[in-house]
Amino acid sequence: MRIGICGGPYANPYALRAFIDDARGRGCERLFCLGDLGGFGAEMDALWPLLASGEVECIAGNYDVALARGEDDCGCGYRDERDNTFAQLIYDHTRANTSRAFSAWMGYLPTERRLSIGGVSLHLVHGSPLALNDFWWESLSEGEHRSRVAASGADVIVCTHSGLPWQRRIGDALVVNVGVIGKPANDGQQGVWYAIIDIDTAETDLDTFVAGGTRPGADVSSGTGAASTITATGSTISGTNTGGGTGREVGTDRARAELIRLDYDWQAHAASMRAAGLPEPFVSTIETGWWTTCLEVLPPAERARGRYHLYRSTLPEAFAPAQDGWGAAPAADADRTNALPVIPLFGSQYFPSRLWIYSNFHCNLACDYCAVASSPKARARSLSLGQFRDVVDEAVAEGFTELYITGGEPMLLPDLPAMLHHAVEKLPTVLLTNAMLLRGGRLDRLRDLAGHPNLVLQTSLDGARAATHDAHRGRGSWTKTMAGIEQAVALRLPLRVALTQTPENTPEIGEVAALLADLGLPVEAFAVRPMLRRGLSEDGMDISEDSTIPELTVTADGLHWHPAGADLASSPDMFLAPAGTSLSVGKQLATERFFSARLTDGSLPAAYRCAI
Numbered sequence: 001m002r003i004g005i006c007g008g009p010y011a012n013p014y015a016l017r018a019f020i021d022d023a024r025g026r027g028c029e030r031l032f033c034l035g036d037l038g039g040f041g042a043e044m045d046a047l048w049p050l051l052a053s054g055e056v057e058c059i060a061g062n063y064d065v066a067l068a069r070g071e072d073d074c075g076c077g078y079r080d081e082r083d084n085t086f087a088q089l090i091y092d093h094t095r096a097n098t099s100r101a102f103s104a105w106m107g108y109l110p111t112e113r114r115l116s117i118g119g120v121s122l123h124l125v126h127g128s129p130l131a132l133n134d135f136w137w138e139s140l141s142e143g144e145h146r147s148r149v150a151a152s153g154a155d156v157i158v159c160t161h162s163g164l165p166w167q168r169r170i171g172d173a174l175v176v177n178v179g180v181i182g183k184p185a186n187d188g189q190q191g192v193w194y195a196i197i198d199i200d201t202a203e204t205d206l207d208t209f210v211a212g213g214t215r216p217g218a219d220v221s222s223g224t225g226a227a228s229t230i231t232a233t234g235s236t237i238s239g240t241n242t243g244g245g246t247g248r249e250v251g252t253d254r255a256r257a258e259l260i261r262l263d264y265d266w267q268a269h270a271a272s273m274r275a276a277g278l279p280e281p282f283v284s285t286i287e288t289g290w291w292t293t294c295l296e297v298l299p300p301a302e303r304a305r306g307r308y309h310l311y312r313s314t315l316p317e318a319f320a321p322a323q324d325g326w327g328a329a330p331a332a333d334a335d336r337t338n339a340l341p342v343i344p345l346f347g348s349q350y351f352p353s354r355l356w357i358y359s360n361f362h363c364n365l366a367c368d369y370c371a372v373a374s375s376p377k378a379r380a381r382s383l384s385l386g387q388f389r390d391v392v393d394e395a396v397a398e399g400f401t402e403l404y405i406t407g408g409e410p411m412l413l414p415d416l417p418a419m420l421h422h423a424v425e426k427l428p429t430v431l432l433t434n435a436m437l438l439r440g441g442r443l444d445r446l447r448d449l450a451g452h453p454n455l456v457l458q459t460s461l462d463g464a465r466a467a468t469h470d471a472h473r474g475r476g477s478w479t480k481t482m483a484g485i486e487q488a489v490a491l492r493l494p495l496r497v498a499l500t501q502t503p504e505n506t507p508e509i510g511e512v513a514a515l516l517a518d519l520g521l522p523v524e525a526f527a528v529r530p531m532l533r534r535g536l537s538e539d540g541m542d543i544s545e546d547s548t549i550p551e552l553t554v555t556a557d558g559l560h561w562h563p564a565g566a567d568l569a570s571s572p573d574m575f576l577a578p579a580g581t582s583l584s585v586g587k588q589l590a591t592e593r594f595f596s597a598r599l600t601d602g603s604l605p606a607a608y609r610c611a612i
């Protein structure tokens, strides 16, 4: 037997009509709706005749229960104040535009149903077997999934409410979240989702109707018909396993689900919402496929998959970077987000659109505080020129606005000049170097980049005197770095200098600033940054995913959370994904981890800027 099940029509008669036609056209013998008839669109009363003529068997969602009872809010279960504001806005509209008769009809719907079809037990719920407004997300822990399955006991459990479709076997049960047909699934597509479940009924009885429910059009007011024994809020036979005589181990093997993307006339739906005066963020979701409201309820994994991740209003109060400077993130794309209450994480101050590229890890120095454990003996991890070009091109396509090329010492790579030429033609680029090799043939190969508006060099100077600098970076390094700085200034290569602060060089910071000013560097080209306890360093500031913002970093090993954690051996905690992972996926992984960290204690991380 084949059945079609939808969730959340959300006052979208265009999608409901398409669901009925599509499911019937695919051979579904029975159609079900798992509730939340209202909650996004404008044409609530248009649903009722469609449900009746399409013979769609309904259970009630929290929305329907609230409407039937005349509650003041929808009971969706949001916890964030901003989510609740949007939920209230559309609930008030829905309540004012739903006929009394339709609301009363909802009051007779069961809030769950149990069926036995061919010996396979099915449990139809709105949220989950635990609660009417439970959000059964795909990303819940295994324990959370199993507790819901155990609360049901059915072979097949079908739910909606969260709005995002998924299916998987959990223990012996097949669990299907059918998604909703009222709005897209936050996937950038206008189409919506429903599920078809095929049950092999060859061996046993066909279509045993176990639990009560109501088919649209049934005379519920007279107390006759299947729904007459069911109250608006009560469950039907909750907790009873109605799995029939064949047992679950047979039943689950005989049930299969398919999630169906449904095309429908979303343009007409959007026009109807606009004509009704519904807010543009709601209409935008219908037209673009991206959620623009009620984002805070989404767990990290589900939230990271969408385009928008945060309410715009979250930014000013809750977050300020640790320090601004050359690496300050650009403002979020004004054209794309100004009309919306939400923004993407990427491109905001939480996730700057700069990409770090480790060209290599070997270095002519072996600084004792090197956060990525570089040295002449470091494991060879160089990007080829082809790999580098591919990353840069991908960065452009993915919306990155700055490149930071670092190592190791990038100037050790023969291909560096070609890499730089490619980079600066695409994006503003900062080359991080210890400046010791800015001489001879290596310098000659950079001469034609002097004055290029997209190129800046950054180097490190850790003291006003050789002894201070060399104490951490190696004998003779101060003299060579100073010579390199002078060469860069003479060549008019824009240069910035950072001092990694240690107890030894703290008294010399003023002298270093004066030294650089004497060489002609502007005052804003010098900055001080704290030492980190990472890589070779046993002292300094601790940073982790919980305490700093992501700055996506590419190495030959793969993608990393932050440039200071780019050495896989000493910073496995900051590893995101292996080589070959796209930057698009890397952005998604970083976004997911950001929200995982944030949601642990509700706080937001600050920025540690390697590039000042």
Ligand code: SF4
Pocket: 363, 364, 365, 366, 367, 369, 370, 371, 372, 373, 374, 375, 407, 408, 409, 434, 473
């Ligand atoms: S801190 Fe820089 S110069 Fe020193 S070893 Fe590490 S990469 Fe090389």
